[in-house]
Amino acid sequence: xxxxxxxxxxxxxxxxWQTFLKVLGINMTTPETPVQQTKFKTPKSKVxxxxxxxxxxxxxxxxxVIDTPQFQRLQKLLQLGPTQWVFPGAxxxxxxxxxxxxxxxxxxxxxxxxxxxxxxxxxxxVLCIKLAGLCHDLGHGxxxxxxxxxxxxxxxxDLKWDHEWTSAYLFEHLLVSNDLKPILNEQHNxxxxxxxxxxxxxxxxxxxxxxEWEWKGRGKEKDFLYEIVANHRNEIDVDKFDYFxxxxxxxxxxxxxDCGRLMRFARIITDEHxxxxxxxxxxxxxxxxxxxxxxxxxxxxxxxxxxxxxxxxKMLCDALLAAEPYxxxxxxxxxxxxxxxxxxxxxxxxxxxxxxxxxxxxxxxxDKQNIAAMTSASSTGTLVSAVSVPSPSSSSSSSSSSSSSxxxxxxxxxxxxxxxxxxxxxxxxxxxLERRDLYPMVGEVLVPLAFENKVNTxxxxxxxILTIAENSPNPxxxxxxxxxxxxxxxxxxxxxxxxxxxxxxxxxxxxxxxEGRQRKRNTVSNFTPRSFQEFYIRIYxxxxxxxxxxxxxxxxxxxxxxxxFHSSSLIVPSTPNSPARSTERPKKRQRSNSEMSSSTGYSxxxxxxxxxxxxxEEDDDAxxxxxx
Numbered sequence: 001x002x003x004x005x006x007x008x009x010x011x012x013x014x015x016x017w018q019t020f021l022k023v024l025g026i027n028m029t030t031p032e033t034p035v036q037q038t039k040f041k042t043p044k045s046k047v048x049x050x051x052x053x054x055x056x057x058x059x060x061x062x063x064x065v066i067d068t069p070q071f072q073r074l075q076k077l078l079q080l081g082p083t084q085w086v087f088p089g090a091x092x093x094x095x096x097x098x099x100x101x102x103x104x105x106x107x108x109x110x111x112x113x114x115x116x117x118x119x120x121x122x123x124x125x126v127l128c129i130k131l132a133g134l135c136h137d138l139g140h141g142x143x144x145x146x147x148x149x150x151x152x153x154x155x156x157x158d159l160k161w162d163h164e165w166t167s168a169y170l171f172e173h174l175l176v177s178n179d180l181k182p183i184l185n186e187q188h189n190x191x192x193x194x195x196x197x198x199x200x201x202x203x204x205x206x207x208x209x210x211x212e213w214e215w216k217g218r219g220k221e222k223d224f225l226y227e228i229v230a231n232h233r234n235e236i237d238v239d240k241f242d243y244f245x246x247x248x249x250x251x252x253x254x255x256x257x258d259c260g261r262l263m264r265f266a267r268i269i270t271d272e273h274x275x276x277x278x279x280x281x282x283x284x285x286x287x288x289x290x291x292x293x294x295x296x297x298x299x300x301x302x303x304x305x306x307x308x309x310x311x312x313x314k315m316l317c318d319a320l321l322a323a324e325p326y327x328x329x330x331x332x333x334x335x336x337x338x339x340x341x342x343x344x345x346x347x348x349x350x351x352x353x354x355x356x357x358x359x360x361x362x363x364x365x366x367d368k369q370n371i372a373a374m375t376s377a378s379s380t381g382t383l384v385s386a387v388s389v390p391s392p393s394s395s396s397s398s399s400s401s402s403s404s405s406x407x408x409x410x411x412x413x414x415x416x417x418x419x420x421x422x423x424x425x426x427x428x429x430x431x432x433l434e435r436r437d438l439y440p441m442v443g444e445v446l447v448p449l450a451f452e453n454k455v456n457t458x459x460x461x462x463x464x465i466l467t468i469a470e471n472s473p474n475p476x477x478x479x480x481x482x483x484x485x486x487x488x489x490x491x492x493x494x495x496x497x498x499x500x501x502x503x504x505x506x507x508x509x510x511x512x513x514x515e516g517r518q519r520k521r522n523t524v525s526n527f528t529p530r531s532f533q534e535f536y537i538r539i540y541x542x543x544x545x546x547x548x549x550x551x552x553x554x555x556x557x558x559x560x561x562x563x564x565f566h567s568s569s570l571i572v573p574s575t576p577n578s579p580a581r582s583t584e585r586p587k588k589r590q591r592s593n594s595e596m597s598s599s600t601g602y603s604x605x606x607x608x609x610x611x612x613x614x615x616x617e618e619d620d621d622a623x624x625x626x627x628x
Contacts (some may be wrong), residue, residue: 048099051092052246056103061127061188062134066099069350070138070174074098076353080247081143082312083303085433089250090303094137094144097243101229104238105133108228108263112279116268119277125218125225128194132201132229133238138174139166139343142356143316150317155324155340164230165210166343168199173346204230224268224277233278234504235495236262236289244295251303257291269506269516280506280516286524289502293494300492310488311439311540315429316357318542322425323360357430364423371421432544439484439540442550443557447535448565452498455535458487461560465539468563469556476552483549484542493533500532 045060058066065071074095083090109129113121140163141147148163175181175195184190196216203209204226218225231237241259248255265282281289303309320339328336331348339356342348421427432438447455456464462485470477494501502524506516521528539557541549561567 050096050100050103052100052242052249053103056099058099058102059106059127059130061184061190062102062130064178064180064183065131065134065174068174068178068180070170070177070346071095071098071135073350073353074137074140076355077140078143078354079243080250080304081146082316083251083306083309085312086306086308087251087303089252090247092246092250094140097246098134098137100242100246101136101239102130102134104241104259104263105229106130108238108266109225111263112224112266112268119221119224119268121222121225124189124194125222127188127190128198128201129225129228132198135171135174135198136164136167136202136229136239138170139163139168141343141349141352142320142354143313146313146316147320150313151320152340152343154317154321160211161343162208162210163343164202164204164208166349167202168210170346170349171195171199171202173350201226201229204232208232220274220276221270222277224279227279231279235501236279236281236292236505240292240296244292244299247299247303248295251299253298253302255295257288257295259292261285262288262292267508267513269508269514271516278506278516280508283507283509283519286502286507286519289505290524290528293501296495297492305490305492305536307441307444307538308438310490310538311441312433314439314486314488314540315433319357319360319426319429322429323423326422327360327363360423360426361430364421364427367421367423437544439542440544440550441538441540442554443539443561445537445557445561445565447537448567449531449534451565452533452535455489455537455564458489461489461537462487464564465553465556465560468559469552472552472556472559474552476549476556479546479549480541480553480556482543483546483553485549485553486540486542488538488540489535490538491533491535494529496532498531498533500529 044063046058046063046066048056048058050056072095075093077094078084078090079092079094079097080087080090106126106129109121109126112119113126141152152159152161172195175184181190181195193216197218200209200215200217203213206213206215208230209215217223227233227237229237229239238259241262244257245255245259247253262281262285265285266279267281268277269280270277324339327339329339329342329348329351331337331342331345335345335348337345337348339352342352455461465485465487466477466480469475469480491497496504500521502521503518505518507519508514508516521530539553541553543549
């Protein structure tokens with residue numbers, strides 16, 4: 001057994017890294033025996049045939065990292081999570097994306113070194129950049145941002161955590177448990193300071209590092225290195241270069257920016273006042289950079305924030321939340337860890353991937369068989385041993401005295417002595433997904449610019465709508481609660497909320513390539529955006545068969561929009577998504593407003609925005625939609 005990362009050796013004080021982990025309560029003791037590497041065996045580079053970048057050569061040190069269980073786990077994580085339920089081509093994995101970022105990171109820093117050797121970019125610097133690009137997404141959970149941004153925030157709302165933090169300490173676990181540090185030190189001259197630097201490259205900036213993190217940096221003359229993998233100054237980095245192109249390719253969405261050209265016209269600029277360095281771009285690349293950020297907006301608008309994707313994500317999140325009190329992963333020293341605490345135990349987290357849904361279904365089916373056996377035994381008087389059920393209120397990291405195990409990831413099975421399995425709700429939601437019985441969206445509104453800073457939280461909006469429903473001629477708040485009414489509020493932007501990220505980009509011109517300056521939006525084009533963020537509010541119900549609740553929710557939502565924004569023309573008409581869907585397609589003909597209102601379920605306020613269209617207009621934001 002190797003020494004725990006949070007435990008110093010006999011007589012040794014805690015290192016800064018061990019102190020940081022102790023503050024966060026992270027258990028990084030590694031129970032497994034490290035993989036024994038041949039000490040003097042020189043690893044070979046590999047050529048990958050990538051769907052985006054073609055044949056790419058990967059550094060031998062990076063190959064060592066790729067060929068570990070911690071990195072191979074990324075083959076079981078969908079890059080776009082639930083988006084594949086709408087765009088069937090979006091089945092690519094974090095594994096390919098991470099290799100692509102590693103390749104682009106190396107290409108970017110090598111280009112800078114070749115053009116500007118005076119900045120003394122060493123071989124070690126280059127390798128650190130490549131390893132940071134390779135490992136920056138190790139900390140993602142099942143379905144990527146569904147786990148990070150939805151499930152964990154719901155299960156543990158008071159937890160302050162970013163997946164980059166887990167990427168950093170999982171990288172440390174990867175190095176130690178696979179005994180890679182001696183090899184990387186002897187053959188590639190990487191020291192502990194270099195491993196520390198790689199983790200900082202993953203964080204991006206001191207403000208984004210975990211609490212109590214000791215930020216060492218690389219010296220102000222090499223500050224520009226922090227802008228290659230995770231650039232928090234202006235959001236231009238190789239992570240986005242890769243996932244924009246990769247996601248567009250698999251989604252079937254055109255991409256108009258050219259990252260190769262952008263890297264070719266990048267230079268390092270030194271600030272004459274403080275001596276800090278940063279990456280600047282040629283002024284003629286201004287429009288290319290705007291296209292980069294427009295691609296981000298377009299991906300969110302058409303795919304990531306698609307109404308059906310949000311419905312699927314909510315259902316999958318609800319399935320995990322329903323299983324959370326019972327499902328356990330085996331972590332360090334056999335400790336039983338809940339899914340929402342897995343990021344604090346590297347062994348448990350290594351076992352947590354997209355297969356969790358199949359595992360929950362498998363354990364639930366095993367429960368049903370156990371229940372059937374116990375029911376049969378009780379009727380015949382036969383003695384059958386039962387499996388203990390952890391209480392939902394029990395500690396998430398407590399160990400269960402007797403539990404059955406499921407294969408990969410290991411789970412503490414929690415069979416129920418009741419008539420149904422404790423996983424019945426989770427399984428029912430997954431069954432609904434397979435039948436395409438989704439949570440229906442019954443309303444959507446684009447928030448006016450003047451009200452963006454005045455709109456309440458999702459919980460407050462929900463309460464306001466329920467109050468309107470209760471005060472209507474036919475009180476319906478209880479009906480809406482029973483139908484599972486919920487609010488989805490989200491924003492679309494260029495990556496820096498309401499700010500223009502191009503305002504934070506440094507440019508140079510051909511007459512003076514050593515002096516950087518900002519460029520105003522109106523000097524680039526009159527077609528550049530004047531607003532860089534917009535908010536949408538959607539309303540859903542969970543009971544897809546409740547027509548009365550859908551109608552009441554839509555009417556209450558329309559009233560809320562009119563009273564909140566003082567206008568009814570803001571309501572965005574949604575594709576008809578009535579809980580009771582007809583299998584007969586309507587005939588293609590122009591219909592009156594009254595016909596449209598009665599047959600499609602749109603309110604009169606919604607019809608105002610569709611006067612020039614017909615009911616046959618379809619939502620073209622997705623490749624696959626719900627059948628009408």
